[in-house]
Amino acid sequence: MNDRDSEAARARGQAMRSARLKRASMIRRRIVGGAVALFVAAWLLIAVVLVSGHDPALAKRSSATTVASSSSPSTTTTTSSGSDTTSATSSQSSGNSSSGSVSSVTTSQS
């Protein structure tokens, strides 16, 4: 084997080693990248579920399909005193109409 042949053989060997290292590096990067992406996605999902206040223990098994919007009540600042002179008002405007009504509640000191 002359010098030119051995030079070419070394170059081929070098190219094969380089290609093998490149492939190994690429596979390693893919595995690490995939694992990191999976880990981040799992934690994001958990964080979103918890932050949105949907504890699985109390979560609904399916969501209702009714879509509604509401507006906050327009408020007036009214001050009144005297046990029989209550005149404070609060009005509620909404694009929805209700077929029933929710129950009222009473707040009193504990």
Next chain:
Amino acid sequence: MSATIDIPVEQRDEFACFGSRCTVIVADARVTDAEVAVAQARRRLLEWHGQFSRFETQSELTRLNEAPQEAVAVSPMMRRVVQAAVDAAGATGGLVDPTLAGEIERAGYASHFDGDGLPLAVALALAGDRAPGRPAAGARWRSIRTDRRTGSVMRPPGVRIDAGGIAKGVFADELAALLAGYDAFVVDCGGDMRLGGRLGLAREVHVASPFDDSTLHTFVLAGGGVATSGIGRRSWLDSDGRPAHHLLDPSSGRPAFTGIVQVTALAPTATEAEALSKAALLSGPERADQVLVHGGAIVLDDGNFIVLERDVAGR
């Protein structure tokens, strides 16, 4: 164009808890889910009652207060409640002070309060001069720290914590977060209430008179917190024959007679509403309306009352 909402049937449970009455209401098209949610909420409230009672020798709060070391590992909810109590003290300049456990016991409130107590009119007649409450000079609450990372509460041993109504506000807010996905809900932890729900339905909230339980005023709210603090329900005569109740002036450690017998506060959360209602009552008639930044109702000694309606985001 208006859409029609079919308001589902409400599931409701009222039960004894925190030495008072708790109510949970959940409305949803899926009745079974709503029933389960109400039952779970009740179970949690009763668990928290056992965990946070200062009258139970084995409660987590009692163990925390009796721990001889400065840093005590606590449950996440205990850390949250203690931090909320410290925040409330800071936000009210120390008027809502969570370190008055010893003072309230010395005033005569060392065990579960049973019975009707002293009639409010009698307590007012026997009380001395009216004066607004003031923060305690020592401000022991400033020595309390919490650490989320280690899950612990730090305070000088001997500084005992009585989060009182703040804890109930935190519980109402905690359950509100869990129930937010239902059509409508109410959580009332013995005077600390949180309303809300997916549909944003307006609900009437009646303010009861401390004198005869008649309705003084009705707020219409779709969400947010409502808290009522007063001196009418748990009043007694102390060992010296003086009228006493559970709302203390931090500066004296004695029950406060400020000229106000009851305050209902509105706020975005029940925890904030609780802090505002107590701070307003302790501030006295001249400053109470400035404290109620989100609105509310103030009932004076003579039965007259003041209603403040202000805008609250989300209500």
